[in-house]
Amino acid sequence: MEINIIRGQNQIGGSIIEISSKSTKIILDIGSNLEDKEIVVPEIDGLFKGEAKYDGVLISHYHSDHVGLATRILPDIPIYMGEKSYEIHKVSNEYMEKEYLKEPKTFKAEEEFFIGDIKITPYLCDHSAFDAYMFLLDYEGKKILYTGDFRSNGRKSFEPLLRKLPKVDILITEGTNLSNDKIGKINLTEKELEKKGIEILEGNGRPVFVLMAATNIDRLVTFYKIANTTKRLFLLDTYAGLITDTIGGNIPNPRTFSNVRIFQTSSSKHEILENYPQNKIGKNEIANKNFVMCIRSSMKQYLENRSKEFSFEGCVLFYSMWEGYKKQENMKEFLKFMEEKGVKTISLHTSGHADEKDFDKLIKKVEPKIIIPVHTENSEWFKRYEKCEVICDKNIIKI
Secondary structure: OEEEEEEOOOOOOOOEEEEEOOOOEEEEEEOOOOOOOOOOOOOOEOOOEOOOOOOEEEOOOOOHHHHOOHHHOOOOOOEEEEHHHHHHHHHHHHHOOOOOOOOOEEEOOOOOEEEOOEEEEEEEEEOOOOOEEEEEEEEOOEEEEEOOOOEOOOOOOHHHHHHHOOOOOEEEEEOHHHOOOOOOOOOOOHHHHHHHHHHHHOOOOOOEEEEOOOOOHHHHHHHHHHHHHOOOEEEEEHHHHHHHHHHOOOOOOOOOOOOEEEEOOOHHHHHHHOOOOOOEOOHHHHOOOOEEEEEOHHHHHHHHHHHOOOOOOOOEEEEOOOHHHHHOHHHHHHHHHHHHOOOEEEEOOOOOOOOHHHHHHHHHHHOOOEEEEEOOOOHHHHHHOOOOEEOOOOOEEEO
C-alpha cells in the first residue's frame, strides 16, 4: 500500500489523505482549510477535475475541515459517511441554505465493507461531532488506522473502543491539542463541565444563555442536564431543534422531551416551529420563564428584541466554544453587546480533541510500527514514542 498525505500534514484541518493498493485508491476525509474564507478547491487531477481516478472517499465526521470539499469532487466518485453524521450534515446545510451531499453511501459502526480490494472497518469514537469515526483499513494483512478527530472526555467511554482496536502497522493520527500552549493540559470531561455549571448557577435565579455550536451534541446534553438540575426550561432555536430532532433517541429534542422547547428567531422559519405544536414557545412565554437558552452570535437582533421585553441584568452567558473565536470582530461585538445588557460571560468549555494521555493509551493499545501525525502543528511531539518511526517530513509513504 501507499499513503500520500495530499494535505493535512503540519497543519490543523483541511485533511486530504490518499490510500492506494495495487488496484484501489481511497481518500480519507476531504476538508476545506479552516483559514479559507471562501471554499478553495485544490488542483487534484482525478479527484476534482479530469477523469475520476478514485474508488471512494471516506468521511470521518461532518465538520467542514473534514467534509468541506466533498460536494466539489467528481460525481463518479462515491462518498461514504456515517448515517447520523450525514443526516446532521444535510439538515444543517439545508437550514443554512448551503450546498450539501446528495445520497452518499452510509455505513454503521463495526460493519465491515470493501472499497475495491481494501477492507474498511469504521469504529465509532468520541468527538465534538456526533457519529464520528476512526477507520481501520486492511489490505493483504497490512493494517492502517486513521483516527479522524477523537477524544476521551465526552460521554462515550474510551476504554470499550480501545479494547476493539487491533495492533496496526501504521497509525495516522490527529494531534490538534499538541501545540506548546496546550502541552501538559488535561481536558475537563463533559460531566465535570456539568458539575461546574450547576455550581456557578447556585443561588442565581436569572435566565442563562449558552453560546455554543448547535452541532456539538455532547455539549447540548451537558447544558440540558444543567438546565434540569437548576430547574430551568431548555430552549433551542429552530436550527438546533431540527438537529436534535434528527438524531432523536435519548438526545434532548423538542419532539419527545417535554422540558425542551423550540423557538424561532426568523419569521421565515415559522413552518419549522409548526412541526412541534406541543413544545413550541413564543416570545411572551419566554419573557416569563426561567431558562437555559442555546444561542449563536448571529442572533444579536433577536436578543436585542427580547431585552426590551425583560431585563438581561444579572443573567449569565456561558461561552462554550474555542477561545480563539473571541479574537474575531463579530464575536467581540456580540460579547460586548451582551455585557452592555448586564450579562456576565463565563467560559465553560472543553476540547473536542485528544489530550496527551489519550495518545498514550491509544498508542500503547495499537502498537504501531509507524506514526504519521496529521491535523497538528506539532508533529515532532510524537517522537517521544521511541519504538515507533514517526514520519512528519514526507508526504508519500510505502508499506
